[in-house]
Each structure stands twice: as C-alpha cells, then as structure tokens.
Amino acid sequence: MNKISLIIQREYLTRVKKKSFIVMTILGPVLMAALFIVPVYLAQMGGEVKTIQVVDETGMFSHRFENTKELIFKPLDLDIEQAKAIFPNSGDDALLYIPITELSVPSSAFLYFDKQPTMIIKSHINSSMRREVESLKLAASGIDPDIMRSIKSSVNLVTIKLHEGGKEEKKFSEVATILGFVSAILIYMFVFMFGSQVMRGVIEEKTSRIVEVIVSSVKPFQLMMGKIVGIGLVGLTQFLLWVVLTLMIVVGFQTAFPEKFRASETENKMISNTRITDANQSIEETLQIDESVMAQVAEGIRSINFSAIIFSFLFYFLGGYLLYAALFAAIGGAVDNETDSQQFMLPITIPLIIALVMAQYVINEPNGPISFWLSIIPLTSPVIMMIRIPFGVPYFDLGLSVVLLILGFLGTTWLAAKIYRTGILMYGKKVDYAELWKWLRYKG
Amino acid sequence: MELFIAQNIKKQYANHLALNKVSISVNKQRIFGLLGPNGAGKTTLIRIINQITAPDDGKLFFAGERLIPKHTAEIGYLPEERGLYKKMKVGEQALYLAQLKGLSRHEALIRLKKWFERMDIQAWWDKKVEELSKGMQQKVQFIITVIHEPQLLIFDEPFSGFDPINVNILKEEILQLRDKGATIIFSTHNMSSVEELCDDIALIDKAEKILDGGVKDIKQQYKDNIYEVLCNSMNDEINDVLKPGYRMIEKAEEGSLTRLKIKVPPHTHSNELLQNLIQYVEIHEYRELLPSMNDIFIRKVNEASGNESMNQIANNL
Secondary structure: OHHHHHHHHHHHHHHHOOHHHHHHHHHHHHHHHHHHHHHHHHHHHOOOOEEEEEEEOOOOOHHHOOOOOOEEEEEOOOOHHHHHHHHHHHOOOEEEEEOOOOOOOOOOOEEEEOOOOOHHHHHHHHHHHHHHHHHHHHHHOOOOHHHHHHHOOOOOOOEEEEOHHHOEEEEOHHHHHHHHHHHHHHHHHHHHHHHHHHHHHHHHHHHOOOHHHHHOOOOHHHHHHHHHHHHHHHHHHHHHHHHHHHHHHHHHHHHHOHHHHOOOHHHHHHHHHHOOOOHHHHHHHOOOOOHHHHHHHHHHHHHOOHHHHHHHHHHHHHHHHHHHHHHHHHHHHHOOOHHHHHHHHHHHHHHHHHHHHOHHHHHHOOOOHHHHHHHHOOOOHHHHHHHHHHHOOOHHHHHHHHHHHHHHHHHHHHHHHHHHHHHOOOOOOOOOHHHHHHHHHOOO | OEEEEEEEEEEEEOOEEEEEEEEEEEEOOOEEEEEOOOOOOHHHHHHHHOOOOOOOEEEEEEOOEEOOHHHHHHEEEEOOOOOOOOOOEHHHHHHHHHHHOOOOHHHHHHHHHHHHHHOOOHHHOOOEHHHOOHHHHHHHHHHHHHOOOOOEEEEEOOOOOOOHHHHHHHHHHHHHHHHOOOEEEEEEOOHHHHHHHOOEEEEEEOOEEEEEEEHHHHHHHOOOOEEEEEEEOOOOOHHHHOOOOOEEEEEEEEOOEEEEEEEOOOOOOHHHHHHHHHOOOOEEEEEEEOOOHHHHHHHHHHHHHOHHHHHHHHHHO
C-alpha cells in the first residue's frame, strides 16, 4: 500500500509542477470568466449614444419614440428629400422615414443609415412603432386599449410531479436541461483529457524503458492503479481550481465594476440569458422579463436537490474516469508509441461520442427506453445519467446504474491489468486484437 | 549454501514454450552466470525470479523460504531493457526508485549521496535525465540497482550499451559487492565476460537447461588434454620423439623458439609429458590449455540442437 501511495505521489507531483498544468489552470478560469464578463462588457462598449433623425409624414409616431440612454430621436420638420440631402453631413447615425400611406394606419418605415445600425436599434424602433400601430388599430375598431391589455395574458405552465401520497414537487425542465448538459459535457471532457494522459504516461514509461525497473519493485497492477489514481487527483485538483478561480474572477469583476452589471433596458435580455442562474439579482434588475418567469427560475433552482446532484456528479465523474482510464492504460501498455494507439482508441471513443450525440434525445425524453439503457450501461452512463438526474430518476435506475458502473470499473480494470502487465514488457511488437486476446489468457 | 533455488520452472506463452522444467541453484556470495543464446529463455527466467511474471509450474526459494513479494526488497535488478524517466531530475528519480524498493526517504538520501560521491556524479543530482550522457545514465542505473543493498543482484546483459570504461568500473563494483556478501546472477550471451567474473554457470538453450556447475569444474570436464609448450627449436621431427599416444597438433616458430601444442590421452598427468619433452628440448613455458567458455558453449548448444541451429548461434555471438 505504501508503494502505491509513493507512485500516486510521483504521478501527482510531477504533473502538478509542470508548466502546462499551471498555464492551463490559470488560462481555464480566465476563459470561462471571459464567457461571463465579455458579453456584458461588449454590450457596454456598444453603448455610445446614437442619434436618429425622424421624418414622420404621418405625424403619429415622432413623439412616441422614447429616448433611452443610447438612443436619441430627433424629429425633423423637413420633407424626406431635404432630410436625405442633409443627412450625410449631419453626423447623426440614422434617418428614419415614415411615409404617409393610403391606409389609415401606416405600417412600414425606412431606415437610412451611414453605418449599419445594430439589432438593438432596429428592434427598439420596431417595437415602439408596433405598439403605436396596435393601439391605433384597436382604437379604430372601437376597443379600449386598457381592456385589450387585461385580456392579453401569457400562459404559465407549471409542471408538478405528483409523488405517491400526494406530495407535490415542482419541476423546471429548463434549469434541469442546462444543469444536466453542463455536467455531461464536463464529464466527457474530463474522461478524455485525463484518460489520454494516463495513456501517454504509460507509453512514456514504456518507451523510456523504465517500466521493467519499476515492476521489479512493485506489481504492474500497483503501478497502473497508482498512475490512474494520481492522474485522477490531478484532474480533480484542476477542476476544483477552475471552479474556485472562475468564481473569484467573476465575483471580483462584479464587485470592482458594479455599474457594468446594472443592466440598462436594451441590454436586459442579453444579460439575463447569461445570468439565468443568478436569480435574485436578475429579478431586481430585470424590468422587461416577466417577473413570474424569473421567480420560476429561482424556484427551479431551489427545487433542485443540489447536494444530490453534486454527489452524483462526483460519483459519475470519478466512476467514468476510472472506467475509461483503465482502458486507456491498457492501450498505452499495448502500443509502442502514440500513433499506434489510434486503432485501439476507436472502440473506447465511440461509446463516449454516442453518449454525447444522444444527449439531445435524452434531454427530450429523459425517461424513455433509450435513455434508460444508455444510463445504466457503464460505458455511457457517466454522461447520460448526469443528464437524467436533474429531471429526477427512479431509485431503481439510479441504483442499477451505480452498481453497474462500479462493476464495470472493476471489470475494465481487471481486463486492463492483464493486457497492461504483458504489454509493458513487449517492445517493438506490432500488436493487434488477436494478440491482445492471447495476452488476456496468460497466467500472471 | 544456496541463496536462491528454482525447481522445475515451466513457462508457456500461447504457442511458445519459454522454459521447460528448468532448475538452478545459486550459491551464496558467488557470481552465477546464466548463459544461453538469444531467445533461450534467460530473460523469462529472470523475470520469474523478480516476480514480474509467474511460472506456470515449479517452485522458487529465496534464503530457504518460498519466494514471496516481500523478497523484492532483497533483490536488485538491472534489466536488459533499461531506462529512466527522461524529464525527471536524477536525484529525485533515484530517491523515488530507492523508496519503491522499501528504503525510507531519509535512508535513501544518505546512501544515494554516498554512491553519487563514489561514482563522482554529485554534480548531476539536479539535472534532468535527458541532459545526461548515456554513460552517466548507466551509472545512475547501476546505483539504483544496488542502493537497497540487496542479498541478490541480477544483471541482465549488463555490459550491452556500456562503454569500455564503464564496463571496467561496473566489473570492479560487481566483484566488490560479491566480496562484501552479495550474490550475483549474471545473464549474458557474451562469453568472454563470464570467464573473468563467474564462479558458477547454467547454460540454457531452447527453454531447457543443458549444462550447469562451477566454471572451473566445467572447464576440466570439457578440456581437450592439450598442452602448450614454448621451447628451443630442434632439428628432429617432434612427433618422432613423443611417447605413443601423444601427438603434436600445432607448431609455430617464434624467433629462435618454437611454440607447440600437444594433445595427450585423457587422464595423463601433466608431468608425464613434461618428463618426455625435457629429454629433447629446453622448455621456456609450459601450460595446460583449457577450453574457453565460448568453445564449451558452442559445443554444448551444438550437441543439443544439431548443426542446423549452429549458424544461428554463430550469428548471435
């Protein structure tokens, strides 16, 4: 046991001390934090004030455009030809022309510009005009806009899971989807990144010919497990550092520049997309988004059993890694260099990719038969079960999946150990599947 | 007294028999040569002794006990395929490997410092292995093999890849280790190194042991009863003056002297030939020619497998 811990220590320390590890550990959170911060920042950058000239022949709209922080509307008392002539030298950003039409209520307008106007400008003009046109039409048909407003309503479908004994539980599939998908992707990435590190580590020991010296002191199985556990710990360390550093950067940025995060009207939608999880703040800041939706998201987040998710995430995270890392180690043992590993990589890459491809389907139907099977087969369960869990999984499925994953891990480790201990002492031999099959039958 | 015994070791790989009922016994504080052409099964036997692979059949004893994993701490192994972690620092690496052999970190550090000083490579402690010359790496490997002061040392083709200077250093160290009490197994197909170093040998060919025993005994057993004589030249034909049954097989002039090789019947006392010659010539040198291990090796392998594999062995040598 003492020897395994020595091996784990070496595997861990040599990797953690590497420059590439330190660079990745710092770069990862910076990139992830950028994902949160840059959209906000960019929205601010675009926030210079735009002036829009308005030539309104109908006279119905010009006073309806509300100025915002970024948009100033300037009604002109010119006809359109004159306005067009002056516009290029005016220094303003766009010229809105609403022509008079045969219809009592005009419904089209032209926007002349020098530089392409942003979506925000277009949609602001569009919605201002639509609101006005709508109320004009309502008035024309004799309906009081106030009545209309009270009729207009959004339907809010609350999904509730009915447990035996009448206990009710609200479910929010949007939040569950995001949570499940993010965990699945993380597990997929982790398995690949650190699984292939195990493989490279084994190949390194083989090509440098140190492996026989080591296996004269420890059992090949100890060496393999030491490597797998050591690299797994490196992965966990990196993952935890990423989470902590990302949070630190995002929180630090928010505290340092709070005004950047106090969203203005036009930016609201954009920001609330990126901060859907940040429910409390969003509610305060969001004016346009229906409060009940936000409340639902908040409730959705509260309804999710986070400790259960974190626990199962860690379980599938490690279980999936251990299962695949053993296979990666076996491949490393069987080949002489990384290029030879391709033919053996395929069969272990395919289940993972299938799992990822099927993720969309599983999200749509988390309790369908395909979802069930994929989430209990150990090769795909680490990815698929994480998608299912936020939707609520029957205890039977979960238990079966957990037991099978543990069995699967023990199975691949047993298999891998047999290939590994023969392979590490074979040099310069082209290995195929028939050869591997022979190795499996050798006695210790 | 035997330190290590292997009885009837059998090892089968898929459709290739690597060892067929091979038995060896290695005496304490002796250098034991495990000889044989490439592919004979030497490395397989060594891996079994190191418990890297398990035999299909047979028993192994170390210092009177059945061989079990704890004995790895009593065995030092320098494999034929040897190397070090390229990116790891020399000292750190030596420390790691010494600890894997069961030394405490503290003890390992003290011993390593001593060995590095002795081999004059202290300056390399903080260098990465990839910065070292091949010779330096070999020194480090040797130190790692012996650092835990094992009772049994196993060297598989130890001189392959070593430059001549390091070969001499290595030989010196091996002899010193034996004199201090270590027992050494030495696997090689390079016969010349065997004669100077080995006390006992076992010859393995095609998975079977075909010869074993003390080097001196084997040489006596396989000697051709040939004597070499350096004497003044004489006019008479030498064969005419020799006793019946004695026969000159080679004659070479060396200045005013003549070097003769004379074959006598088995069990002839060496003094009998001497007495015979003294009557006719003045003798400057006189000695019995014993076969080299190389000759015996080739003869035995040839006997065992017929002429067909002869060429192959010649190639391997």
